[in-house]
Amino acid sequence: MSNSLKTPVPAGRPKTHKPTIALVGNPNAGKTSLFNALTGARQKIGNYPGVTVEKISGDFTHEGDTFEVIDVPGLYSMTPVSNDETVAVKVLEGDPEPPKLVVYVLDASNLERNLFLFSQLAETHTNVVVALTLTDVLDKEGARLDLAKLSSHLGCEVVPVIAHKGIGVEALKEAMARALASPDELELDVGFPKVVMDAADRVVDHMNRRGVALGRREARCVLLDEQCTTSERFRGIPELWAVIEEERQTVLGASGQGRTLDAQARYAWAAKVKKDSITPPVERRRSGTEKIDYFLTHRVFGLLFFLGVMYAVFQSIYTLAGPLMDVIDAGKSAVADFVRPMLDGTPVLQSLVVDGIIEGVGSVIIFLPQIIILFFFISVLEGTGYLARAAFLMDRLLGWCGLNGRAFIPLLSSFACAIPGVMSARVMPDERSRIMTVLVAPLMSCSARLPVYVLLIGAVIEPRYGAAWAGFSLFAMHFVGLAVAIPVVLILNKGVFKGKRLPFMLELPKYQWPRWRDVFLTITSRAKVFLVTAGTIIFAMSVLIWALLYFPRGDNPRYEREYSSLSAARQETVSLEQFQELRQREESILGRFGKAIEPAFAPAGFDWRLTTAILAAFPAREVVVPAMGILFGTGGDVDEADEGLVSAIQRSQWPDGRPLMTPWTAMSLMVFFALCCQCMATLAAIKRETNSWKWAAFAFVYMTTLAYVFSVAIQQIGRLVS
Amino acid sequence: MEKVLTSKELRKGMKARVATVEEGEDPCTRLMELGLIPGTEFSVTKVAPLGDPIEIEMRGYKLCLRRTETECLRFVELP
Structure with missing residues (x-):
């Protein structure tokens, strides 16, 4: 239909126009492997308009002609249920233009079900070449395949392919070129009653x-x-x-x-x-996969093994990423130190580049090692077939509230960092579960929240209640997000997402060694997507936040007069430069805003310093400890274990002399940090993964609202109790 | 008359045949497209540690499904 609206292609179209070839098939038929074998690293990842579905396409050249291949999302039938399937069907129906050729990827080891979709496809598409995959599985089982008979039944050319070994790929390319040169007339009749x-x-x-x-x-x-x-x-x-x-x-x-x-x-x-x-083979042997599965899906060993694998994965992310992140951090400082003197003449530009761009983008790129390591493990686990087992084991645990077993990896990853967590939600085949998981993933307590917990527990809880309660508080804080996520999912499931629900379907593939080439391609493409996001959206937001904190420029002579009127004891704790920086931030656009909305946060027990620290931490919550350092007058160069900051927080008071940081305020502040969406990189990742600012805005609004409501509730309960 | 079973009554190792499919509910069309139509024989190959989902083998492949999402199907047990 949309074709009729387009201007007709002029006759004698340029030879550079690439014919499009659609790669179609059931999920798990080996489509992606074949796509990788055809196109290599020449892949483009984009999005189909309006949905979270990724559009993956690439080029290959055969005898001087270039062809474009689209890796159409996996399909079970031409009656779509999910958005992913709708997209796939639309591509086949010619949106934006009909593919010149359909390559149907047919899993030889699962012929009946794979032929169901073929029977539907062949009714509307006449130019089809079949790529027959997984014939090696048949050989292993001892079954024999008659290619000529299969081809005559299907009425089109059938090319056996073992993509990861490169077997049959050239033959397939030739068959594709032949079919494009002289389109076949395929008329399949399955024989209805x-x-x-x-x-x-x-x-x-x-x-x-x-x-x-x-x-x-x-x-x-x-x-x-x-x-x-x-x-x-x-x-x-x-x-x-x-x-x-x-x-x-x-x-x-x-x-x-x-x-x-x-x-x-x-x-x-x-x-x-x-x-x-x-x-079929004369006798059916128990396959190696079945033997392994006896243990790995066993109700005791299976769960123990699963816990062991997850522990190993996250432990290695933690230990391996740490040193790499330090390297990036050092690199960031080195770049800043290198650039700073070059811009000495222009302080505004210097601050923009060093404090805004290098600091902002650098603090996001620091997550790159985590992303690479996590996607390494995900693609290895997926490649071996274990990821599907994990989903099988965990489905009941997550399924009752509307998620499914596959949400396990994204949610667990989010305890390290929500960015890879959000990005890994793509392991879920349907859009609805994917968006739901993406929306609750940032509620999991990521490692950047840890410094806040450690600081406040160390300053307020531990001195009063002892180490046992301090440990328990830290543990409990990690559960707050998880506990809140459950009702959020229930509400999203009932209220926000309407329409068809996809049944949970899962195939447990045969165990195999991961294909390192596919692992490598997954990692590089994810890293690329992340860096592009960091270089565009996050770059822009860094500049914005910098400007809000930088302007208007402060009145340094006035600050100096104020400084000299401070008591000597106060002057000991804070240098003139720190004081000027503090006052300038206080009077910046963001600082004024913090003061202006202090009344709004008063019911939660936060004064303007805490409010401004919270505001400053919206781009990245890591900033909060240095920001509190600046605001509580100990300077920005502090960490959560800093004695000066701990005692400054303990001694801090409201103007009327009441202590600021009561245990209730500490709890209220920690819960605020646990629930609030203070991470522009996560929002950018949500935008990237859902292909819409709408969901990023939704996540921001609902999390911030929850954070506010919960922290006010805690403070008010505290007032009633004491 | 054979005893008609629901998906809740399927046990590991059991062999069964699909007796009826109630069309019209959402997941049901998809189950049929996957090959669960009246007459399809299958065996239950796995039950997850927490009782759901289950894995069945039919038409030369294996598929995991939730018991709660196969309520439109009825089965008869095969010897």
Whole structure:
């Protein structure tokens, strides 16, 4: 349809126009491996408009001609349920333009189900080449395949391919070039029952007599499936609809179960094709995968092994990423030190570049090691087949509130850092669970929240209640986000996401060694996506936040007068430069804003210093400890273990002399940090993964609201109790 | 008359046949597209440690499903 709106392509189109080839098939049929083998590193990752579905395409060259391949999302049928499937069907139906050739990736080891989709596809697409994958699995099982028979049943060329070994890839390219040069006419008939096709013929006749064009296939579709798109043409016309209804009665009788009939006909055909083209092994041996699975999905060993794997993964992220992050941090300082003197003449530019851009972008790139390491483990676990087992084991635990077993990895990753957590939500095949997981992942207590907990627990809880309670508080803080996430998911599931729910379906693939090439490609493409985000969105936000804290420039002579009127004891704790910096920030746009909204945070027990620290930490919550250092007058160069900051916090008071940091205020502040979305990199990642600012804004608003409500509630309960 | 089972009554190691499919509910169309149609024979190969999901083997492949999402199906046990 959209084609008719376009200007026609001028005749004699330039030869550079690449024919598009769609790679279609069931999930797990080996599509991605084949895509990687065809295109290598020449891949582009984008998004389909309006949905979170990634558009993956790439080029390959064969005998001087360049072709564009689209890796269409995996499909089970041409009746889409999820957005991913809708996108896939749209691509096949010619949005934005119909592919010149469909390469159907057919899993030889799972022929019947893979042929179901083929039977639907072959009704509308005539130019098809079949890439037959996983024939090595058949060989291993001892089954024999008759390629000629399979090809004659399917009515098109069938090329066996073992993509990761490069076997058959060249032959496939040749077959593709042949099919593009002389498109084939494929007319597949799976053999629907006579009663169905007779009724379809009568409907066609009737419609044709009335001057309504209707094909036999469409008539059959209307008869067997009320939801068929062709039905819409007739539903509004009572006299035509009556004819269809009558024939439906004839075909289906009282049961009205047309889809059953449709599926039965297709599967009967698929079973026959399989029987004719594959000779099963004489005896079926228990496969290695089944032996391994006996332990790895066992109710005791399976769970223990799972916990062990997860512990190993996150322990290595923690220990391996640390040194790399230090290196990046040192690099950031080195770059800043290198650039700073070059801009000495222009202080505004110097501050913009050093404090704004290098600091802002640098503090995000520091997460790159975590992302690389996490995606290394994810792609290895996925490549071996274990990730699917983990989802199988965990599904019940996460399923009851509306998530599914696959959400496990993103949520667990988010305890280290929400950015890789959000990015890894792509392991989920349907958009709804993906968005839901992306939205709650930032509630998990990431490692950047830890310094705040340590600082406040060390300053307030431990001195009063002892080490045991301090330890318990730290532990409890990590559960706050998780506990809040459950009702959030329940509400999202009921209230925000409406419409069809995809059933949970999962296939446990055979165990195998990961393909290192695929692992490498996954890591590099994820790292690239992350760096592009850091270089664009985060760059822009860093500049904005810098400007809000930098302008207007302070009145240094006035600050100096104020400083000289301070008591000598106070002057000991803070130098003139620190004091000027503090006052300048206080009077910057952001600082004024902090003061202005202090009344709003007063019910939570926060004074303007805490409020400004919170505001300053919105771009990245790591900033909060240095910000508190500046605001409480001990200078920005502090960490959570700094004695001076701890005692400054303990001694801090409201103007009327009441202590500021009561245990309730500490708790309220920690819960605020636990729930609030103070991380622009996470928001940028959410935007990137959901392909819309809407969900990033949603996450920001709901988390900030929750944080505010909870911290006010805690403070108010505290007031009532004491 | 054979005893008709629901998905809650499927046990590990059991062999069964799909007796009926109630069309019209959302997940059901998809289950049929995956090959669970009246007459399909399968065996239950795994049950997750927490009781759900289960894995069944049919038509030469294995598929994990939730018991709660296969309520539109009825089964009969095979010897």
